[in-house]
Amino acid sequence: MNLEGRKIIVNKSVAELVEMLNKPEDYKTLMPESLQSFETRDNGFKFSLKGMPEIALKIEEVTDSQVVLKSASSSLDFALRGTMAPVSDSQTEIQLLFDGNFNPFIKMMVEKPLQNFINSLTDNIEKL
Incomplete structure (x- = not known):
């Protein structure tokens, strides 16, 4: 499923994002x-x-x-990848x-909640 x-x-900048995304605690804000x-x-x-199991x-x-974030559970095989490309010295796509x-x-059960989760993460990243 993709x-x-x-x-x-x-x-x-890409450098600022890389620094942030290397720290597990920084994901809470997203x-x-x-x-x-x-x-x-x-x-x-x-x-x-709310309404979803622990991940x-x-x-x-x-x-x-x-x-690249991967599932830490052996029973679930998935990865969440964020691709980054510099637009300028201070902007990243x-x-x-x-x-x-x-x-x-x-x-069938997880597709819609996962898409909503990705959309919410995207919205919160956009506010950085």
Whole structure:
């Protein structure tokens, strides 16, 4: 299952974003309003949103062109990738991409909430 967020322009340099996205605690500011809990872990974090099960993510990779967050659970196989491209010295274009391997039943249940989550993250990133 592949989902895409819209492309946005953020008023931060790629270097500023890379620095921020390397710190698990900084992801809390990007979370939707429905956030119920947030806890940092070694190189990652776990969180829960209203009406959704707890999700644990680990920061897999942060480079000048992308950040990759992967599921920390062996039972769920997915990655959330943020692609970054400099627009200027102080602006960066970002797009969120979700790749998950789910069975058809799970896909049907999670597709809409995940798209809403990606849209909310995109909105919050845009406010940076």
